[in-house]
Each structure stands twice: as structure tokens, then as C-alpha cells.
Amino acid sequence: xxxxxxxxxxxxVETVEGGAPGIEIPERRSHxxxxxxxxGAxxxxGAVTSAGHGSGPARQxxxxxxxxxxxxxxxxxxxxxxxxxxxxxxxxxxxxxxxxARYHFGWxxxxxxxAAGNAGKAIRPALVLAAVEALxxxxxxAVRAAAAVELVHNFTLLHDDVMDRDATRxxxxxxxxVFGVPDAILAGDALQxxxxxxLAEDPxxxxxxxxxxxxxxxxxxxxxxxxDTAMExxxxxxxxxxxxxxxxxxxxxxxLGCACALGALYAGAGEEEVEALDAFGRExxxxxxxxxxxxxxxxxxxxxxxxxxxxxxxxKKSLPVVAALASGTPEADELAALYGEPYEEGxxxxxxxxxxxxxxxxxxxxxxxxxxxxxMHELSRAxxxxxxxxxxLALAEFVxxxxx
Amino acid sequence: xxxxxxxxxxxxVETVEGGAPGIEIPERRSHxxxxxxxxGAxxxxGAVTSAGHGSGPARQxxxxxxxxxxxxxxxxxxxxxxxxxxxxxxxxxxxxxxxxARYHFGWxxxxxxxAAGNAGKAIRPALVLAAVEALxxxxxxAVRAAAAVELVHNFTLLHDDVMDRDATRxxxxxxxxVFGVPDAILAGDALQxxxxxxLAEDPxxxxxxxxxxxxxxxxxxxxxxxxDTAMExxxxxxxxxxxxxxxxxxxxxxxLGCACALGALYAGAGEEEVEALDAFGRExxxxxxxxxxxxxxxxxxxxxxxxxxxxxxxxKKSLPVVAALASGTPEADELAALYGEPYEEGxxxxxxxxxxxxxxxxxxxxxxxxxxxxxMHELSRAxxxxxxxxxxLALAEFVxxxxx
Numbered sequence: 001x002x003x004x005x006x007x008x009x010x011x012x013v014e015t016v017e018g019g020a021p022g023i024e025i026p027e028r029r030s031h032x033x034x035x036x037x038x039x040g041a042x043x044x045x046g047a048v049t050s051a052g053h054g055s056g057p058a059r060q061x062x063x064x065x066x067x068x069x070x071x072x073x074x075x076x077x078x079x080x081x082x083x084x085x086x087x088x089x090x091x092x093x094x095x096x097x098x099x100x101a102r103y104h105f106g107w108x109x110x111x112x113x114x115a116a117g118n119a120g121k122a123i124r125p126a127l128v129l130a131a132v133e134a135l136x137x138x139x140x141x142a143v144r145a146a147a148a149v150e151l152v153h154n155f156t157l158l159h160d161d162v163m164d165r166d167a168t169r170x171x172x173x174x175x176x177x178v179f180g181v182p183d184a185i186l187a188g189d190a191l192q193x194x195x196x197x198x199l200a201e202d203p204x205x206x207x208x209x210x211x212x213x214x215x216x217x218x219x220x221x222x223x224x225x226x227x228d229t230a231m232e233x234x235x236x237x238x239x240x241x242x243x244x245x246x247x248x249x250x251x252x253x254x255x256l257g258c259a260c261a262l263g264a265l266y267a268g269a270g271e272e273e274v275e276a277l278d279a280f281g282r283e284x285x286x287x288x289x290x291x292x293x294x295x296x297x298x299x300x301x302x303x304x305x306x307x308x309x310x311x312x313x314x315x316k317k318s319l320p321v322v323a324a325l326a327s328g329t330p331e332a333d334e335l336a337a338l339y340g341e342p343y344e345e346g347x348x349x350x351x352x353x354x355x356x357x358x359x360x361x362x363x364x365x366x367x368x369x370x371x372x373x374x375x376m377h378e379l380s381r382a383x384x385x386x387x388x389x390x391x392x393l394a395l396a397e398f399v400x401x402x403x404x
Numbered sequence: 405x406x407x408x409x410x411x412x413x414x415x416x417v418e419t420v421e422g423g424a425p426g427i428e429i430p431e432r433r434s435h436x437x438x439x440x441x442x443x444g445a446x447x448x449x450g451a452v453t454s455a456g457h458g459s460g461p462a463r464q465x466x467x468x469x470x471x472x473x474x475x476x477x478x479x480x481x482x483x484x485x486x487x488x489x490x491x492x493x494x495x496x497x498x499x500x501x502x503x504x505a506r507y508h509f510g511w512x513x514x515x516x517x518x519a520a521g522n523a524g525k526a527i528r529p530a531l532v533l534a535a536v537e538a539l540x541x542x543x544x545x546a547v548r549a550a551a552a553v554e555l556v557h558n559f560t561l562l563h564d565d566v567m568d569r570d571a572t573r574x575x576x577x578x579x580x581x582v583f584g585v586p587d588a589i590l591a592g593d594a595l596q597x598x599x600x601x602x603l604a605e606d607p608x609x610x611x612x613x614x615x616x617x618x619x620x621x622x623x624x625x626x627x628x629x630x631x632d633t634a635m636e637x638x639x640x641x642x643x644x645x646x647x648x649x650x651x652x653x654x655x656x657x658x659x660l661g662c663a664c665a666l667g668a669l670y671a672g673a674g675e676e677e678v679e680a681l682d683a684f685g686r687e688x689x690x691x692x693x694x695x696x697x698x699x700x701x702x703x704x705x706x707x708x709x710x711x712x713x714x715x716x717x718x719x720k721k722s723l724p725v726v727a728a729l730a731s732g733t734p735e736a737d738e739l740a741a742l743y744g745e746p747y748e749e750g751x752x753x754x755x756x757x758x759x760x761x762x763x764x765x766x767x768x769x770x771x772x773x774x775x776x777x778x779x780m781h782e783l784s785r786a787x788x789x790x791x792x793x794x795x796x797l798a799l800a801e802f803v804x805x806x807x808x
């Protein structure tokens with residue numbers, strides 16, 4: 001349920017430059033940019049066909065309005081204000097659950113001694129606070145809501161790692177490998193309960209609506225994770241693009257959208273603004289996932305910390321791969337054949353090249369640009385003043401600028 | 405987290421009569437009764453010593469004020485009013501989660517065709533509604549709260565079955581054996597979220613406090629389940645009675661207490677009454693667990709649907725066993741030796757006898773009577789009018805009258 005953002009994005013700006021050895025990477029400088037007029041965005045359903053052969057993003061080359069400094073500042077401030085709330089919430093757990101949670105957050109080692117901790121970048125709580133501010137609310141009044149969103153995120157990580165049997169998270173052994181499957185499941189259950197209790201106990205008038213919204217989001221995250229695990233059983237060419245996009249929206253977009261919507265609720269915004277901010281977060285989340293999937297194939301191993309072509313080695317049905325398989329090109333057939341067998345010498349590179357030549361990489365980048373355009377459009381609906389929207393804009397760029 | 409109540413209690417009145425072949429069962433007619441004056445209850449910490457050798461419950465033989473008909477009527481009415489709410493909540497889930505939940509509730513077969521369904525006896529929702537009524541509230545206003553409690557109960561069952569690798573629940577294959585571990589985990593996660601959302605969306609003024617209370621209860625259930633699974637790794641003689649009692653309270657008592665407390669909140673009761681009803685439910689839950697553990701050793705297989713001495717075969721550290729091991733009697737040593745090795749011919753019967761001769765059975769029955777006395781005392785604090793308290797009393801007797 002959305003583990004990628006924390007798993008692979010270890011530095012503010014990552015890169016696909018360099019790529020896997022032996023793979024030619026055209027358009028190295030093509031990065032996702034924000035078209036000034038979102039209504040001119042390409043039709044996403046036709047993107048593979050219309051832009052699938054090297055045409056690149058429509059408005060490629062425009063300089064980013066933010067250099068990431070603003071986002072880094074927001075994230076740092078968020079951690080400073082939300083961390084104490086988060087720690088005090090976790091501290092309220094019975095010792096058995098607290099121990100697993102503190103380890104998972106990186107605050108403790110497996111033996112219970114304190115650790116310097118890398119609890120993730122706090123993108124989701126930052127979105128809550130930035131959304132409150134964008135809509136004229138008080139950030140300080142929404143710290144609990146921000147902590148609740150982060151607790152839900154971490155509950156899903158604990159459970160996803162169990163289901164996916166992932167052994168590493170944030171460069172450390174996952175909780176289930178250290179404490180066993182039952183305790184990882186229970187700690188996840190407890191974090192979900194803690195998140196919703198924290199919100200319910202908040203005397204803020206948005207509390208009840210926020211509990212209901214965050215709980216609905218949990219259900220969507222579960223459905224997304226179900227689709228993801230179910231897809232693993234299917235052959236890659238049986239998986240359709242709309243399915244993978246819907247899965248990415250449920251698994252990654254839903255909680256980013258919910259974070260923004262909770263911020264709007266805490267600012268006392270009306271229903272239309274709340275929904276627009278939810279849509280903003282969802283679209284930005286999809287843009288992120290598309291870029292993340294590009295990096296999963298062509299990312300620089302020295303930056304990603306993963307081997308070159310990691311997602312191809314894992315036979316992941318990532319968005320560029322599914323787009324390539326659906327392209328109707330000869331390379332799609334080659335890719336299907338390569339995905340069906342263990343790689344021999346040179347076949348990893350051939351696979352990456354087939355995805356690229358079938359238009360999968362360009363499609364993902366055009367789609368990401370389109371999703372960001374939609375995100376900006378939704379944002380401008382809820383927050384017409386560009387200055388007020390600045391924090392949310394900076395965060396959205398931050399999560400999607402990793403291909404620059 | 406409290407699976408026993410639904411797992412073994414398949415008919416309103418079960419029995420230990422008959423017992424395992426070859427085991428002499430003295431005091432077959434000793435059943436848990438309600439002392440009219442709870443202050444006369446024996447000291448629970450000294451119960452094994454003071455009543456551990458055949459003295460039986462203090463007020464044994466008093467006729468029960470209810471024959472179970474009243475409870476059966478309350479449970480039937482509860483199912484009729486809560487079932488539609490429960491079904492409509494589950495219906496709101498995405499199809500992937502809905503499918504698992506509907507199977508788990510017994511409404512559907514694994515292939516998705518409708519089933520006649522045995523979704524459990526609805527003890528917990530009945531406690532919610534009976535508590536509302538006892539405190540002068542409107543039952544109809546608390547139907548959502550009752551459904552929320554039942555959803556939480558079923559979330560814990562789904563997860564417990566995964567953790568305990570239990571293959572059967574309510575005489576059917578457990579959800580994880582049918583849909584796989586990931587979907588069982590996800591369906592449980594979704595049911596927790598659904599429960600808290602249902603409460604949060606309730607326009608009733610008790611909504612927020614009830615969400616917080618139910619979420620806190622989930623954390624306690626998790627801690628109880630943790631203790632239970634952790635105990636399995638330990639030698640029986642290392643486990644102490646206070647530990648097992650605390651585990652039973654967290655795993656079984658907490659949700660019964662929470663159900664009663666939510667009813668009180670929905671009746672607009674004050675803090676003192678809410679806490680007294682919580683304590684009532686907890687104590688009744690402990691009494692239930694004690695009786696359930698007696699049945700797990702001496703229950704009639706034709707009634708329990710389990711082999712004679714099922715809990716002994718599973719080497720369960722149940723309350724009578726731990727009490728017997730802590731008794732300091734020669735039989736305690738014999739029991740420890742028998743629990744350490746596979747049973748040979750006749751040793752199952754010898755084990756049951758050792759638990760009994762070490763006072764484990766009597767201790768459990770005296771404890772159960774004591775817990776029921778405490779429960780009645782708490783009930784009378786919150787609801788002094790015996791007529792108003794009648795429904796709760798009938799339900800408490802119902803869950804603990806299985807040894808009669």
C-alpha cells in the first residue's frame with residue numbers, strides 16, 4: 001500500500017542519468033515539468049499511441065519553478081512539529097506493540113537501544129500541514145491529523161512487508177523479520193487504531209469527518225494492495241493499463257489525496273475545495289508512481305541503492321512495462337518473451353531497451369507530466385492564489401522531480 | 405483476540421457432563437451461580453489455596469435467575485436489528501475485500517454463492533444494545549455502534565486465525581485457508597477501518613468518544629493476542645497466573661467491556677457509569693474465559709465439537725492448567741512432566757486428572773464465580789434497578805452458564 005515512496009526515494013533529488021551499463025538512454029534531460037495551462041494536457045488514454053515513440057513530454061524543457069529547497073524546508077519543519085506528536089502517540093501503546101513500532105520508525109534498534117532514526121521523509125504529514133496553510137488554516141491545529149496520516153502510512157508498510165515478504169525497508173531489516181509475522185501484523189493493527197483514535201480524540205471540529213475520511217482511505221489502500229498482490233499471479237500481458245493505473249491510484253494516490261483533504265477539512269474548507277485537494281494529491285501521487293517506475297528500470301544504482309533494472313529483474317508489472325506490452329509494437333512481443341524466462345547474458349539490457357522502444361518510457365513520462373498538469377489544475381481550483389498554493393506545489397514537485 | 409467465544413460455544417447451553425472417557429468428574433452439577441452479595445466473594449489471589457481441593461464455588465447450587473430464554477430472545481432481536489447494518493457496511497467495501505468478509509461472516513460460500521450463514525451469536529452487539537436499554541437510552545439509536553463492535557470482533561478473528569494458523573472457524577475453513585494470507589490480513593484491516601468509520605459517521609453525540617474507546621480497545625486486543633502468541637514459546641511452568649489472567653482480560657474481557665461501555669455512552673451516561681459497565685463486561689468476559697477453559701479440558705466432545713481434552717492435547721496454557729502448575733502440589737510436578745512430552749496411552753486422562761487434583765478445575769470455577777460476583781457488583785453500581793439491569797444480567801449468565 002504505497003511503500004515505494006519511502007523505500008526508494010532516499011535523497012531529495014535522484015536521477016536516471018547513468019542508467020544501466022550498456023543501455024542507451026535518449027532524452028536524458030527530459031524531466032517532468034509543469035505545463036502552465038493544464039487544460040492543454042494530452043489525453044491520457046491515448047498517450048501511448050500518440051506520444052509513444054520518442055516524442056517526449058509536451059512542454060519539455062520549461063524550468064521548474066522550485067529547486068527543491070522550499071520542499072526540503074517544509075519537510076524539515078513538518079518533522080520538527082509532527083515528530084513529538086508521533087512519538088507520544090506511539091509511547092501510549094502497550095510495551096509489546098511500542099517496541100515493534102519504535103523499531104519500525106527507526107527510533108530504536110532491534111535490541112531496544114535508541115537509534116538515530118530515519119523514519120521517512122514525512123511527505124504525507126507535510127501535505128496535511130501545507131494544505132491547511134494553503135487554505136488559510138492554522139498548521140499548529142492540524143499536527144494531530146498529520147501524525148494520524150503518518151501512522152496509517154506506517155501501518156500499511158508493516159502489513160505490506162509481511163504480505164510481500166520484503167526483507168528490507170529503509171535500509172534495515174523489516175519488522176516481521178526481526179519480531180516475527182504475528183507481532184508485525186499486531187503492531188500494524190495497533191497503529192491503525194492509534195491513528196484513528198488520535199484523530200477522534202482531537203477536539204478540532206474537523207475531527208469526525210477526518211476519521212471517516214481516513215478510515216475510507218484505509219479501505220482503498222487495502223483494495224490497492226489486494227490488486228497488487230493478485231497481479232503477481234497473472235501473466236504480464238494479461239494485465240491492462242487501466243488496471244495498473246487504478247492500482248497505483250489506490251495504493252499510492254489515495255493516501256496523498258487523503259492527506260491533502262484532511263488539511264482542507266482542518267482549514268474549514270468547503271466540500272468542493274476538499275475534493276479538489278484530494279484530487280490534487282491523487283494526481284501528484286500517480287505522477288510520483290510513474291516516475292518511480294521509470295527509476296525502477298533506468299535509475300542510477302548509485303542513487304537508488306538498488307541494482308540496475310531492479311524492477312525488471314523482479315518482473316514487476318510496472319507502468320512502463322505494462323504500457324510497452326500494450327503498445328502493439330514488435331518490441332511488445334519481444335518484451336513478453338523476455339519477461340517469461342530467466343535472463344541470460346545481456347537480456348536485462350535487451351528488456352530495458354524493448355520497454356523503451358515500445359514506448360513505455362516515453363508514455364510514463366508523458367503520463368506523469370499529464371498527471372502533474374491535472375494536479376495543478378485541481379490545486380488552482382481550490383487555491384487560486386499561487387502564493388498560497390506554493391507549499392503544496394513545492395511538495396508535489398519534490399515527489400516527482402526525481403527524473404531531472 | 406477473543407476467538408474462543410465464537411469458536412466453541414455453538415449451542416446456548418453446553419455441558420461438561422460426560423467428559424473424557426475414563427476421567428472421573430466430581431461435582432458434575434457444580435455450576436457457576438451468582439452470589440446475591442458480591443462482597444462475600446473469595447479473594448481471587450488466594451483461591452487456589454483456599455478452595456483448591458474440592459470445596460467448589462461458595463454459593464453452589466443456587467438456582468439461576470434466568471433459564472437462558474431471555475438471553476436467547478435478546479440475541480435473536482439483536483441479530484435482526486444489527487444484521488442489516490452489518491451487511492450494508494460490508495456491502496460498501498470494494499469487491500475484493502467484500503468477498504472475503506462475506507465468506508468470513510458465513511453469508512457466502514468460497515465460490516461466492518449465498519450461504520445460510522452462521523455469523524456467530526452476536527453477544528457483543530447484544531451487550532451494546534442491552535447496555536443502552538439498561539441506562540434508559542434508545543436501542544435503535546445504537547445499532548451502528550453495535551455493528552461497529554461486531555466488525556472489530558471479526559477483524560480480530562480474521563487476523564488471529566492467520567497468526568495462529570487455525571484452519572477452522574465456526575465449522576468452516578478459515579478465510580486465510582481459502583483466500584490466502586494476504587487477503588485475510590487485508591480484509592481484517594478493512595473491517596477495522598469500516599468499524600471505526602461507521603462509528604465516526606454516526607451523527608449520534610456519543611460518536612467521537614465511542615471511536616476513541618473502540619480504537620483503544622483494539623490496541624488492548626492486540627496486546628492480548630501478542631501475550632497469547634508469546635506464551636506459546638514459553639514453558640508452561642514459567643507462565644504465571646496473573647499473566648494468564650491479564651492476557652484473558654485483554655483478549656476476551658476488553659471487547660465485552662467496550663461493548664457495554666459504548667452502550668452506556670450511547671445512552672448518554674456519565675463517566676462513572678460508563679466505567680462501571682466496562683468493568684462489568686470485563687469481569688463477565690473473564691468468567692466466560694474461565695468456564696471456556698474448563699470446557700476445553702472436561703467438555704463433552706459431542707457438545708464442543710472438539711476431541712476430549714482438546715486444550716490439553718494442544719498443550720494450551722489455559723487458566724486451570726496454569727493454576728494447577730502454580731499450586732505447589734505433587735500433581736503440579738506430574739502435570740509439568742506430562743505437558744513436556746508427547747502423550748502415551750492413558751496420559752491424556754492422567755493429565756486431566758492431575759489438573760483436577762492440583763486444584764486447577766476448582767480454582768477456575770471459584771474464580772469464575774468470583775468474577776461474576778464482581779461483574780454483578782459493577783452492574784449494580786451503574787444500574788441499581790434490577791429490572792433495568794435484567795438484559796445485561798441475562799447475557800452475562802448466558803455466556804457463563806455453559807458448565808451447567
